[in-house]
Structures are given as structure tokens and as C-alpha cells.
């Protein structure tokens with residue numbers, strides 16, 4: 396078995412197994428906990444509106460903080476949109492999903508994907524530098540933050556190198572790229588990447604709880 | 613003068629082939645082997661001085677496709693001359709002799725040219741149950757390859773089977789088939805994989821062996837670098853469409869005819885090393901991707917076992933999808949168990965006051 400066969404077969408199956416297991420485990424584990432009942436008198440009837448408001452509100456920096464936070468938001472958007480486009484609109488990736496789901500969708504030209512990847516890697520590097528140079532941020536960062544950055548950046552770098560075929564052997568490069576993605580999937584449920592699932596839940600919950608008590612998200 | 617003693621140059625003159633066309637042939641081989649043009653005169657000179665080379669061709673678990681490919685594709689030109697020039701002392705599909713006579717010829721050739729003959733092998737060699745699955749003249753292929761290899765100057769494994777086991781070694785590999793280099797480890801071995809292999813590679817390798825007296829430079833899989841240095845994808849004329857993201861969706865659609873990339877139809881060009889895209893087949897007429905079918909990766913080890921030929925390279929290889937359902941179920945169970953523990957913890961924190 397070559398490294399590529401290993402990456403396309405057993406390694407992929409194992410990674411997806413852990414990914415699905417981990418995500419279901421985390422979701423069920425949290426949702427099946429006892430949820431504290433809010434005994435206070437609701438200050439307004441439809442707190443869910445506050446929840447929705449919370450979702451929208453936090454998608455852009457709050458005015459008083461805008462000067463301070465704008466760059467971080469923009470970098471965050473670049474990284475996340477970059478991830479979205481590269482993962483879901485690169486033809487070989489679509490073919491991977493098509494094999495699983497049975498249907499595909501239109502792709503972006505490879506050159507565009509390459510450009511997006513480079514920009515995204517740039518944004519990821521800036522984010523890391525900001526984290527390392529800002530004393531407060533550095534203080535509140537732990538292993539999870541850095542490892543999350545690492546497993547997110549690695550597939551971009553290996554993927555770009557594979558598409559550009561800068562490896563000694565293309566098939567080894569492709570295998571390394573696949574393995575880097577499987578590393579991401581395996582780590583995903585157990586670290587901060589899980590925010591992909593939690594961010595909506597937590598923003599909604601914060602928003603609706605505040606609203607219930609007559610506050611603003 | 614005995615035929616045995618004629619040099620290649622003399623043989624060519626005898627057949628009325630001009631020096632000019634001989635030089636042209638050398639230049640063509642040199643360029644295909646990435647030998648610098650400045651070396652051509654020297655190469656021609658030493659080639660002209662080359663003596664008849666004894667070649668012993670051993671066929672093991674094979675389909676005769678390799679020898680078909682090599683013998684049928686030669687136009688009556690210098691290439692075929694070269695094949696006539698070597699002394700093919702044993703090849704059981706081509707030789708006139710049969711049975712005991714043939715085996716005697718083999719042993720005679722080995723004895724006469726001990727230490728100097730070239731072994732060409734096609735077909736895989738079964739190892740399971742002491743190799744009983746393929747025998748010639750009462751000897752297993754395993755015994756045979758060990759015997760002929762002993763007095764060989766070098767071995768050329770022709771075709772994917774001799775190189776890596778090929779179809780014989782495909783799952784579940786019932787005969788325990790392997791390639792030559794899994795058995796012989798103390799001789800120079802060169803692999804010319806392909807199912808079938810390209811005749812031009814054979815010409816190049818033989819010519820350079822005759823001219824320089826050694827096998828050409830090889831890569832990590834023992835393939836001549838000059839022919840196997842690039843992937844099909846690196847040299848594919850459909851590559852610009854790959855880069856643009858334009859892919860044929862079926863074998864005869866508009867895109868396929870316009871020359872769009874066949875990646876989506878399962879082309880394995882990106883992971884296949886061979887010279888098809890540049891040398892082409894049938895005297896440069898065409899090659900698989902040009903005629904509209906993706907590369908199936910026939911020159912790579914285990915290409916039979918890399919899932920469907922028509923599955924895109926980026927799609928995974930699933931044993932079965934059941935694993936995902938099991939993973940989800942296990943996740944629910946583990947999640948519920950974790951929640952039970954958390955609830956206990958919550959209750960303790962709340963001092964038994966269940967809210």
C-alpha cells in the first residue's frame with residue numbers, strides 16, 4: 396500500500412469516523428445536560444427575536460469598538476470565506492463530495508482558487524502574528540488556539556503545494572495534503588474548531604437570554 | 613566472418629543502411645533519453661562498435677501482451693534492425709524451437725555468455741505454495757528466475773507484472789505474485805512498467821545499454837528517468853483545461869471533444885509516470901487521453917486495486933459507508949453517557965437542588 400492509497404482509504408475512513416463520532420458526541424453531550432431554568436419574569440414576550448438579533452449583531456463589530464476591532468473582523472471574514480470557497484468550490488473537492496452525496500455543483504476556475512488560497516494563508520499568518528504580538532491575546536491563548544491554527548493552515552499550504560506540484564512526487568504531495576485534512580477532521584470536534592457548531596448556538600442563546608431580561612444582545 | 617562477430621556498424625552496412633540514417637536514429641534515441649546532443653557522435657561510434665548482445669527473455673505469469681506490444685509496433689526501420697541485431701537466444705513465444713530443444717538452447721546461451729547476457733523478464737512470479745502456480749519444464753518460475761539471474765549482467769523487467777506484480781498480484785493475489793526485484797536483489801534491475809509497456813522505452817534502454825554498456829539512470833521505482841521522469845498530467849495536452857477547471861462530464865460530450873480535461877471521468881494522469889503524453893503510441897499516432905479515455909495508471913504499482921478506473925482521483929476509497937452510521941451511533945451513546953456524568957456534577961454543584 397502506498398502512502399496515497401493509505402490516505403485515500405483507511406486514513407480517510409478513520410478520520411471521518413472520528414469526526415462524525417466526535418461531533419455527535421459533543422452536541423449530544425452538551426444538549427443532554429440539565430439546562431438551568433430562568434426563573435425571572437420575562438421582560439418581553441418574544442425573547443427569540445433577541446436571539447436572532449444576537450446572531451446578526453455579532454456578525455459585525457459594535458460601533459464603539461469598531462476602530463479597535465475592525466481589522467480582526469476583516470481578517471476573520473477573509474479566513475472563513477477563503478475556507479468556504481476553497482473547500483467547496485474547487486473542482487477536485489466537489490468531486491470528493493459528489494462521491495459521498497451523489498450530486499455536485501459548479502466550480503470556480505483553479506486559478507481563482509489558487510489566488511484565494513494565497514490570500515487566506517496570508518490572513519492566517521497575520522492572525523497568528525497579531526496573536527503572538529499582542530500581550531493580552533498571547534496571555535489568553537493556549538495550546539488549543541495554536542494547534543487549531545496549525546491544523547487549519549496546514550491543508551491550505553499542502554494543498555497549494557500539491558496543486559502547484561512543488562513536491563518531489565505529486566502523489567506523495569497529494570497524500571500529505573489528504574493526511575493534513577484528516578488531521579483537521581480528527582482534531583475538529585475536540586478543540587476550538589468546534590466553534591463552527593457552537594458560534595450560532597452561543598450567540599443565539601446570549602441574545603435571547605439578554606432579551607428576556609430586558610437587555611440588549 | 614561469423615555473424616556472432618559482426619559489430620552493429622558492420623551489420624548496418626551489410627544491410628545497406630546509411631551512416632546518415634544511423635546518426636538520425638541515434639539522435640532520436642538520445643533526445644528521448646535526455647542524452648545531450650553533443651554526446652550523439654560518441655554514442656553512435658560506440659554503438660557501431662557494439663557486438664551482438666545475448667538476450668534471454670523469460671516469460672512468467674503473463675498474457676503475452678507485452679511482447680505483442682513490443683514486436684507489433686515496429687515499422688521495418690532501424691528499431692527493428694536493433695532487435696534483429698541482439699541475439700534473442702530464448703523467447704518461448706517467438707522462437708522456433710520447442711520443448712527440450714528450447715530448454716537446451718537456453719542453457720547453451722547461458723553457458724556461452726555467462727556473466728554477460730541480458731535477461732528480459734515479463735510476467736509476475738508466484739511465491740505462494742513454493743511457486744507451484746506457474747512452471748516451465750517442471751521448474752517453477754521462482755527457480756527459473758534465480759537460475760537465469762545468476763549469470764546475468766543485468767535484468768530488465770518488462771511490463772507492470774514483471775516490475776510490480778501487475779494483474780497477477782491484484783487483490784486477492786491468489787498465487788502470491790511479485791515482481792522480479794522482490795526476488796533478485798544482487799543484480800542491476802531496470803523496470804519498464806506499463807500494461808503494456810511502451811516499445812520506444814525498450815528501444816531507448818537497449819540502445820543505451822549497447823552504447824554505454826550499462827543500464828540508464830533510474831528513479832526510486834527503478835524506472836528509466838528519461839521516460840518516467842514526468843507524470844502523464846505534467847505533459848498532457850488537456851492540461852490547460854484542467855487548470856481552467858473545464859472538465860468533460862461524459863466520454864462523448866461537447867467538452868470531451870473540445871479537449872477538456874478527463875479528471876472528472878477518472879483520469880489517473882496526475883499520479884502516473886509514463887511517456888505516453890509525449891511519445892504517444894503506434895509510432896506517435898495517438899495516446900489514450902487523446903482518444904478520449906482517461907489514463908488508468910497502468911504503469912504504476914497496484915493500479916488494479918486503486919478503486920474504479922472511472923472514479924475521480926480526489927474521491928475517497930470507501931470500504932463501506934456503514935462506518936459513518938456506526939460512528940454517529942457511538943457518538944450519541946458516548947454523548948449521552950457524558951451528559952449523565954455532567955448532570956450528576958450539575959446536581960452536586962446545585963447541592964441536590966434539582967432545578
Ligand code: SF4
Nearest residue numbers: 845848873874879881
Ligand atoms: S486528462 Fe488527465 S492527464 Fe490530462 S490534464 Fe486532465 S487529469 Fe491531467
Ligand code: SF4
Nearest residue numbers: 886888907908909910
Ligand atoms: S495513458 Fe496511462 S493507462 Fe494509458 S498506456 Fe499510458 S500510462 Fe498506461
